Amino acid sequence: xxxxxxxxxxxxxxxxxxxxxxxxxxxxxxxxxxxxxxxxxxxxxxxxxxxxxxxxxxxxxxxxxxxxxxxxxxxxxxxxxxxxxxxxxxxxxxxxxxxxxxxxxxxxxxxxxxxxxxxxxxxxxxxxxxxxxxxxxxxxxxxxxxxxxxxxxxxxxxxxxxxxxxxxxxxxxxxxxxxxxxxxxxxxxxxxxxxxxxxxxxxx
DNA sequence: GCATTAATGATAA
DNA sequence: TTATCATTAATGC
Numbered sequence: 001x002x003x004x005x006x007x008x009x010x011x012x013x014x015x016x017x018x019x020x021x022x023x024x025x026x027x028x029x030x031x032x033x034x035x036x037x038x039x040x041x042x043x044x045x046x047x048x049x050x051x052x053x054x055x056x057x058x059x060x061x062x063x064x065x066x067x068x069x070x071x072x073x074x075x076x077x078x079x080x081x082x083x084x085x086x087x088x089x090x091x092x093x094x095x096x097x098x099x100x101x102x103x104x105x106x107x108x109x110x111x112x113x114x115x116x117x118x119x120x121x122x123x124x125x126x127x128x129x130x131x132x133x134x135x136x137x138x139x140x141x142x143x144x145x146x147x148x149x150x151x152x153x154x155x156x157x158x159x160x161x162x163x164x165x166x167x168x169x170x171x172x173x174x175x176x177x178x179x180x181x182x183x184x185x186x187x188x189x190x191x192x193x194x195x196x197x198x199x200x201x202x203x204x
Numbered sequence: 205g206c207a208t209t210a211a212t213g214a215t216a217a
Numbered sequence: 218t219t220a221t222c223a224t225t226a227a228t229g230c
Binding site (some may be wrong): 177178180181184200 | 218219220221227228
């Protein structure tokens with residue numbers, strides 16, 4: 001089946017609503033928890049993580065976004081502050097549109113509005129799946145859940161060897177597990193032919 | 205060399 | 218069984 005899921009919005013169209021490009025260095029924050037959303041963001045190149053820190057200072061990553069993906073947009077329609085930080089993982093260029101302009105864009109371009117709806121629905125759906133998986137006590141289930149999620153979320157790549165572009169630490173921060181547990185569980189998965197490891201890279 | 209990432213073992217909860 | 222801590226190996230700049 002052919003769900004378009006999360007199509008990026010045409011950059012020229014964004015430009016006509018006074019979008020601007022912005023580049024960030026590694027570790028730079030695009031926005032922080034508690035700030036008020038005032039832009040639509042779309043990644044042109046690079047990658048961004050959405051995270052929090054719990055009371056003990058341990059990081060929890062909610063998601064890692066890549067090329068062509070947007071973030072922060074669900075907040076543009078409601079009057080709330082960001083519940084997460086957005087931090088750049090590697091040098092990143094993104095395009096951003098001021099909130100008011102973006103609302104106008106949506107009003108004047110119904111097809112974009114529909115796509116955005118589809119996109120948000122898609123994210124909501126998989127977030128539910130993720131919640132279920134992460135609620136599991138079993139680390140294997142959490143990791144498999146994450147991998148399935150990444151596979152579906154990213155541009156529907158080849159069926160058999162999907163390359164996980166995350167470090168084991170990042171997988172740990174996404175699943176709430178410890179790095180050592182990730183490493184050991186991944187090795188078990190390799191034995192059971194659930195994943196392949198090539199040059200330390202994980203293929204699922 | 206230094207920093208980051210991966211791997212492994214011992215021990216405690 | 219997983220988390221925690223310590224140690225070491227491997228990579229990349």
